[in-house]
Amino acid sequence: MNDTPDIHLFSYGTLQQEGVQLSSFGRRLNGSPDAMPGFKKSMIEITDPDVIRASGSNFHPIVMPSDNQSDEVDGTVFEITAKELAAADAYEVSDYKRIEVRLTSGINAWVYVKA
Numbered sequence: 001m002n003d004t005p006d007i008h009l010f011s012y013g014t015l016q017q018e019g020v021q022l023s024s025f026g027r028r029l030n031g032s033p034d035a036m037p038g039f040k041k042s043m044i045e046i047t048d049p050d051v052i053r054a055s056g057s058n059f060h061p062i063v064m065p066s067d068n069q070s071d072e073v074d075g076t077v078f079e080i081t082a083k084e085l086a087a088a089d090a091y092e093v094s095d096y097k098r099i100e101v102r103l104t105s106g107i108n109a110w111v112y113v114k115a
Contacts, residue, residue: 005079008109009088010036010101012075013061014054023054024091025084031076035104036111039073040066044114048093062095064114077109085110 011031014020021029044062052058063073080088088110089098096112103109 003081003083005030005081005084007080007082007085008107009078009080009085010034010075010103010109010111011078012036012041012063012073012111014051014057015078015088015091016076017055019056020054020091024087025080029078029080029084031078033074034077034107034109035072035074036063036101037072037104038066038069039063039101039113040068040071041073044095046093046095051091051093054091062114063111072104077103077105077107088112 041061041063043059046058046060092112095115097115098110098112100108101111
């Protein structure tokens with residue numbers, strides 16, 4: 001797999017935590033603030049013990065499309081490798097699915113939303 005960090009991943013939740021990054025990717029990710037327009041955030045309860053251990057919480061944020069286009073979700077856009085994207089897929093539980101969105105900055109990024 002490609003080891004060049006040329007994939008954008010947007011996180012509004014636990015993937016922004018240093019402990020989750022270290023356990024999932026083996027490094028701290030480089031990122032910058034951004035936002036995802038047209039979505040709203042709520043919370044769900046996670047039951048996967050590995051995810052709870054990595055994040056320190058069984059309640060995690062989740063986003064879904066909003067009827068109000070002025071809604072937006074703040075977070076961080078990271079540059080990751082294809083291998084790290086696969087690790088992020090493994091970290092996320094089945095309540096989430098990965099889609100591509102255009103962020104406020106104009107960057108296209110992968111993000112995990114309500115499945």
